[in-house]
Amino acid sequence: MKPVPFEYRRAGSVAEACAWRAEDPEAVLIAGGQTLMPMLAMRLVRPTRVIDIARIPDLDAIRVAADHVLLGATTRQAAAERSRIVAKEVPLLARALPWIGHPPTRRRGTIGGSIANADPAAEIPLVAVALGAEIMIAGAADGTASLPAAAFFLAPMVTALPAGAMVTGLRFPRPARRRFGTGFAEIARRHGDFALAAAAVTLMLDEAGAIDMISVAIGGAAPVPTRLDLAALIGTRPTEDAIAAALAAALAPLEMMADGHASGAYRRRAAARLARAAIAEARSEAAGREGTDDHAAS
């Protein structure tokens, strides 16, 4: 359980981290290390150089802009969990964070690390896909500055991050001032274990209580966090049965992962059930949100 010998370097800026990485194709970045350290210990990763980005100034900042909230890549998961800005502006993320690992791993683990690692069972990528977040990057040869979450996750632990680039943050759209609600549900063998399936939901209701917008993404089930096509529910006040039917139709064509922990059939069933629970949670939250309706206010 000892890593291969490597050189440790602490970067002072994003540019320095990218430059050091460009010099050495076998270099890896470390921030919280909650996934990289086990992979180093088991020698699944054998780097020649480990570049620490955790102390780059300002890379852990949480900033609110007019239409989005930016969480810097090295924002610790525990810091996001305590953040009032996250609770108010990205409530779906606030709901999902307590499901990640355990308090000691969230204390070290970072927002950007979870995105770059792209574990199919990870909560932060799932929330990013559900909310249509932008993944901010630096160091891409072609100058790409961001990628939409929906296009970022390609396969388990494989992302569209250009060679030599690094994730610098995650930009979430701010919720519209309307009757919106969020829901999150997950099943794992024990709390903190890898999700066998999870669902993240954000939706908006119109003044009549019909669904105006709905985004449901599932994690842990398909090889990447996947947003479901639920266009059939828009403009309706669906019954439980109608929701179940729409979810079954949306999940049917998706490829599910199967392993020793759960079969593909189990994951498909669990994803449907969790999505239903998360939709119910989001709907009841949205229905209870009064006086913030754009239409009603005008």
Added chain:
Amino acid sequence: MTTLPLEVNGRAWLVEVEDRASLLDCLRDVLGLHGTHAGCEHGVCGTCTILLDGAPVRACLMLAAQADGHAITTIEGVAPRPGEMSLVQDAFCETHGLQCGYCTPGMVLTAEALLAANPAPSRAEIIAAISGNLCRCTGYGQIVEAIQLAAERRRGANIPAVETAP
């Protein structure tokens, strides 16, 4: 090799470690603080838990080279004086909160951090706090009891709560 200033249990050290050394290996092999136990060494069991700036983290999941500038507390740092035990350690003994003792340093430190931040944790909060620490002997019942007993005594002793991040 890197020469690194570390603050462990309130004392300043200058340690020489390989770049690849985990904080766990540094504490055990360089500083001789064997109370921090090496269990799975890949972040699953929680037996190597230490306090980093007052909050529990896994010493196997960070490099020693990342630990400078932080205040580190190991199990050796919780007793008030040599030959004595901390209030939490006493409570673990009294409630039989340990059998083999392998998980105990991590459990005690996790409990110390919990009680420093939250003097009256609910049962659910205690369980959430120790959820990342595996115990294969006790079935956890007496560990929860130990933390409840320590909390009660701590409140009785008027130890002020400190602002510690969870």
